[in-house]
Amino acid sequence: MRVIFDPTQISRPTAIALGNFDGVHVGHCRVIAPILPISLRNRNPNLTSTVVSFSPHPQEFFSQRTRSLLAPFDEKVALLKSLGVEQLVLLPFDAELAKLTAAEFIQKILIDSLQVELISVGFDFHFGQKRQGNISDLQNIWGDRLTVIPEQTMSFGDLEQPPVRISSSNIRTALAQGEIDLANSLLGRPYNLVGRVVQGKQLGRTIGFPTANLELPTQKCLPRDGVYAIQAMIKNPDAATQAPAQVLGVMNIGMRPTVDGDQRSVEVHLFDWQGDLYDQELSVNLIRFIRPERKFDSLDALKAQIQSDCQTARNYKILTR
Known part of the structure; x- marks a missing residue:
């Protein structure tokens, strides 16, 4: 084109x-x-x-x-x-x-x-x-x-509810409220974040959940702060084969209040994945909103919640096959 x-x-x-x-x-x-x-x-x-x-x-x-x-x-x-x-x-x-x-x-x-x-x-x-x-x-x-x-509309959820108008503004509203199923239905595909993996503070590694920090286009509309079940596309996981890989995981968007974060970040933890992603492009499809971001009393409490979030995200794999 x-x-x-x-x-x-x-x-x-x-x-x-x-x-x-x-x-x-x-x-x-x-x-x-x-x-x-x-x-x-x-x-x-x-x-x-x-x-x-x-x-x-x-x-x-x-x-x-x-x-x-x-x-x-x-x-x-x-x-x-x-x-x-x-x-x-x-x-x-x-x-x-x-x-x-x-x-x-x-x-x-x-x-x-x-x-x-x-x-x-x-x-x-x-x-x-x-x-x-x-x-x-x-x-x-x-x-x-x-x-x-x-005018294009779509029935969604309870059949007794009126159809939803298919519009960019309604997609924005759905994303702001964490209604990922609705946003994805109106889009006709999963809402997608594409960014370069950049160096972070590597705090996730210290509690057993290494994350890839995404640098996104400044104009990209971000959904509600919180934790999401995601599917990531790694374009070049193996330099020898150049074969892309699809990997499930969780993503956190927000200020990371438990570790006194000073700016909004987008961090992705991939399941069953090992490798260096720095400077690579990562494409992330949003599957489901899991929970809002909140501050925990300790890193142990945060770690326990992340473990729970990961299990929740893995269960969505079964629901979305």
Whole structure:
């Protein structure tokens, strides 16, 4: 997949999905599906399958505050590539773009720059200055070449509960509350943390639970502080074979109050694993929230609780086969 920052490099004409697509969740995938190459075969195979997004996120531009993301840039690129998207066009969301009226956005961006033939958007998509542009404006030009995906919902848990809207904001809320099952269902895959293993204080080794300390992208949205059952992917466990390994374990996110931690950390303890992971990339899938972080009276009490957490996490392996 090509990632385009320079509009002169765009492969045209295009079939586009328009949106921010943070997280590339189930709803986003349904918006993107109509413009994938497999969908274009019977409509116009000469069009380039294109996702059009904004950098930075418009909310970040207007608030002038860094926004945490479900899928930071590299992760977003990998997810779109896995779907089969041929090019990602990132429009620089700056003062000039923000001032474009809906009509100007259509003419300058969609028609002149992208040469759009087919469009797919979500039902609530707005664009142009003060979000004045809407579905009707697109339909007036593209007609039946515009696909509008209706609001996407999902039944979850108790059947008596109303369906949950599939949205990035609801995924964020679920993560903040430790509702990993819900977040994973809305995403259509396990929520994932990818980071480099860095040197820590190695306190875990002293109580028999060595941990890998993850350095994550600064914009990555972290779930609730606490302990999680996880599955980690080690990309290069054996330099000779280059074979990746999937290993179960537990992860702690938080301040480590029992050992007077001074900053939030993400630490992973892997079951039945021995090896040097420093400077390697570790990919961690969240399986289940086990408990909130809390301060223990002693290291022995902490060790006993970690042993219990590990057994709980191992039991989830049975439940999730």
